[in-house]
Amino acid sequence: MADLFPETVPDGASTCSMPRADAPLADRLRPGSLDEIVGQEHLTGPDGAIGRMVAAGRLSSMILWGPPGTGKTSTARLLADAVGMRFVAISAVFSGVADLKKVFAEADKAAEAGQRTLLFVDEIHRFNRAQQDGFLPFVERGTVTLVGATTENPSFELNAALLSRAQVLILRRLDADALGRLLARAESLEGPLPLTADAREALIASADGDGRFLLNQAETLYAADIAQPLSPTELGQFLQRRVAVYDKDREGHYNLISAWHKSLRGSDPDAALYYLARMLVAGEEPLFVLRRLVRAAVEDIGLADPQALVQCLAAKDTYDFLGSPEGELAIVQACLYCATAPKSNAVYKAQKAAWRSAKETGSLMPPAHILNAPTKLMKDAGYGKGYAYDHDAAEGFSGADYWPEELGRQTYYDPPDRGFEREVRKRLDYWARLRAERPAG
Template sequence: MSGLFEAAGLEKGAPVPLAERLRPASLSEVVGQRHLLGEGGKLSVLLTSPSLPSIILHGPPGTGKTTLARLIAQESGAHFEQLSAIFTGTADLKKAFAAAEARRASGQATVLFVDELHRFDKRQQDSFLPVMESGVVTLIGATTENPSFALNRALLSRAAVLKLERLDPDDLEKLTERAETALSAGLPLTEEGRRTLISLADGDGRALIGLIEQIASHRGDPLGRDELLRSYAARATAGDKGGDIHYDLASVLQKSIRGSDDDAALYWTARMLAAGEDPLFIFRRLTVIASEDIGNADPRALQVVVAARDAFQQLGEPEGHIPLGQAVAYLATAPKSNASYAAFKAAKRLAREHGSLPPPLHALNAPTKGMKEEGRGEGYRYDHDEPDGHAGLSYLPEGLERTPLYEPPQRGYEKVIAERQAAYRQKREKG
């Protein structure tokens, strides 16, 4: 049997991964999450409760969700059982629940940790409810998704939701120092290289440890910023096309453009590309922004986006990123107005409220004698025959009180539109 262990590299003295060597032995050793673990922190308070409630740990990768779950079970004296929703089916859940029931019968509680909990479907999530309510298991679920959207309301109502934060630079520096202690050596980094290492980890403790393991074996001159960026695999920028970060980045991009912060708009566009976002998704968002947030204050904005998208499709990547950047910069610095967007929303509301009102008779064609006798087309005046190209007729349904919908502000091209619109309204009021 000993030969099998030796073949697997598990013989006495086999190397232990750095992440395992740095695993905290108690909650007091956890790096980061001071808002949860500090005095008065939500988790600290929960651990003083007579009975531990079920918990949902929500946060980015590498923030310590699995470690916290283990330590919570340890603090409460419960048996720790770990599952992953990626590899677990309904039959596996039933076995876990049955084993927990057997433990409870012998007087031992069970903390059931489920990683990627959001990957379970509604039926599987519902299966936790009876065993949570009866105390068979205390569930600790981990998810990188927003629980409000990813988890059943019934499940959420039975658990405390704790949000974990990305590790800040001080946390990552502390973790780096612990790694150096475990390795019995300082890392071969210049001062700038050390700052770059922290930056590359991007708030992810697990990614930091992985980078440290690569760097620790380096022999030669200390590594600086350029050497790190060139020679060592950096963590991929957070993006997750199907998750919260995907929509968060799209949201902050739109708000940056709406707020005319061109530096931020360009930065977030670059972040989305670095995360592997489909540039056509970005162009779709820019098309919405051009109409919703800029509108007729600069009608060219929409043309710029459409032309940039066409250019991207012609050029491909990476050259197609150039017109993308041009479009983002143009939108961010363009005058802003949502007047046309707001006007159309109001028009749709008006149409819903007043039903199927008929058009005014003067606006209807009368190709037959009978239609003319009905009064169709009577009083119509051809606008192009008028001296100023406007006859001043109203085209709203009879009986529908006119409420101005489109109110262009005095910004950008809408200054011109507002002047023209005022003249049209004045002539219409005169009849």
């Protein structure tokens, strides 16, 4: 379900009271229970993290990470209702230390009365590091169960100490099916939208996964009292927003993206250019296309041609500088460069393998000789002892063993013998030969 109902209620418990008759459509369609949330069944279903917590009747602190309009606020509110907790919501944009102190004091009083508090913090990444640390003692002793919402990567925006005390749950961008179900609810309440079938699909595609935006657009259409159903082109003109045009086969937004990406990967520049044109002419956001190009450059080309990534980022800068339509030529250039570049997914496979190994091996200690030793105690413990400075070795290569003893040497990156990676392969083979010829440092 879309994140339809942001709350800034610093001192009150949640209720599921009916919205006013004149409330916005999104407010009138807010879900009444977790099973009414669409698009997040991987979390709210019986086997999902949230579903299991609700079944057990006890919540742990969590961070809800996802794009706008995917149900973060609604999920938090309904979580509190599902387990009988007091719901308090604040926004990090409008709240400061004084507000937090007041919330925690009230939560302490509620706890004395036997009432648990779920504290929902919207845009939690907006709090600075010191403010984030302020949550820790209250979370640890159970004064509040913290549910934070963020559109930003928690790994970069939230303190490690806070992350260690909360699960990170990822909410998915609403797909066409979820958005369609959301729109059907609106139509059951307000009646059929004044749109042709193609225009209805175009409206869903234009929402870009944001349920709140979709319902706001639908409300605009209802308010206009349109006599005849609009076509995709008429819809785009009416909403003053470029809307994807769908052909008679109703090829969707994601089908075109998939076809384009696979054409790039398959080194068919003409097909890639055709699907690029289809998307841009239909009104796809150029920056979205550029993000997908960058992804293709690192996933499907990688070090076979490192310039592919440079070309894509340069195209993004050029488009930012020129805008449409002139800047679209830079997107075309980057598209053709990627389509004609040698292909390799060796970097992509190496990342997957290394990430899997890191998860499986836990916190293995690096070998002592490459540990930093800033103190006498660490030096006495053998940190840094025997480290071979590669620049002092012949060929600038010591051949030292840098792997945890319990793990041993692994091979994640295996470049193919094509493109620039042919040269990388020669370097790796050369170092492997030197390593075999000399004892490890």
